Every structure is written in C-alpha cells, then in structure tokens.
Amino acid sequence: MNSAANAFLQACDREGLKYVPPKITPDGKTVLRLNVRGTHGNGYAVTYVFPPEEKDVSIRIFGLVTARKEILAKVIYRCNKMNNRFRWVKFLVDDDMDLNLEADCVITPETAGEVCMEMFYHFVRAADEAYPGIVSNYGALNPDLPDGGLVSEF
Numbered sequence: 001m002n003s004a005a006n007a008f009l010q011a012c013d014r015e016g017l018k019y020v021p022p023k024i025t026p027d028g029k030t031v032l033r034l035n036v037r038g039t040h041g042n043g044y045a046v047t048y049v050f051p052p053e054e055k056d057v058s059i060r061i062f063g064l065v066t067a068r069k070e071i072l073a074k075v076i077y078r079c080n081k082m083n084n085r086f087r088w089v090k091f092l093v094d095d096d097m098d099l100n101l102e103a104d105c106v107i108t109p110e111t112a113g114e115v116c117m118e119m120f121y122h123f124v125r126a127a128d129e130a131y132p133g134i135v136s137n138y139g140a141l142n143p144d145l146p147d148g149g150l151v152s153e154f
Helices: 001-013 067-086 112-138
Strands: 019-026 030-037 043-050 056-065 090-092 097-108
Touching: 001 030, 001 043, 001 112, 030 112, 043 112, 056 112, 067 090, 067 112, 097 112
Parallel strands: none
Antiparallel strands: 019 030, 030 043, 043 056, 056 097, 090 097
C-alpha cells in the first residue's frame, strides 16, 4: 500500500471511521472504501483510488441511484443544479444510467490524510443533502415541491 493511502487510513482511525480493508490492483493502485449509512436510510460507499505515483487521488460514489430513461433529461438537469450547489463534488449520470459523485484531488503523502478526510465530509454532505431530490426524480416526482422537486433548492 502506498504512503498516501496509509496516511488516509491513519486519519480514518483517528476519526473513528470504519473502512473496508484496502485492495491493491494489478497495476499498483490502492483502493479504499468507506461504507456510509446516509441520514435518509440510504447506504453508499465512498471509494478512494490512490495511484502508485502518490500525486493524486480519485474519489467516487458509484450508483447512488439508477436513472429511468424516461426522465433522463430531467435528472441531468438536476445534476447541473447540484453541480452549481456543491463545488467540491461533481454529479453525473454514466453510461449505465447510474448517478455518480466524483472528484479528483492533487495530494502528497504529507497532505493525503487531511485532504482525503475533508473530501469525505464533502461527499457525505453532498450525497445526504441531494438524495431526497434525487429520489423524487428517479421515482415518482413529488407534487408537493415546486416543479416536482426538480429545481427546488436543497
């Protein structure tokens, strides 16, 4: 495991956060996952990928929800609204129609613990705050919200 990933694991231990044991890919990347129970009862994993060069980290939440084709344009519009609201996290719909959260950060082994921990809290906040509006768009639209919850503020 590289030293940047190890620094983040130490930060998780200091914060009392539980994580899945790291995995090393055949190309030398360290993959670390923290499972989270959202404030709305939803579960998701925040995944960190540390390349062997130790200069950056990719952070992802894959498949927060899966889109229905018939409302894809509305969901993409909602992603754009969320991208304006949450500046440290990017929302997107991938080719499998999954809504993902993404960020890439420049780090060093010395800054990895602090940067990755800060990004963890940004991801959790963004997922928790956005989830009710996302669900209203991926399930039945909520008639009690303006525009069915598509453009209401969080």
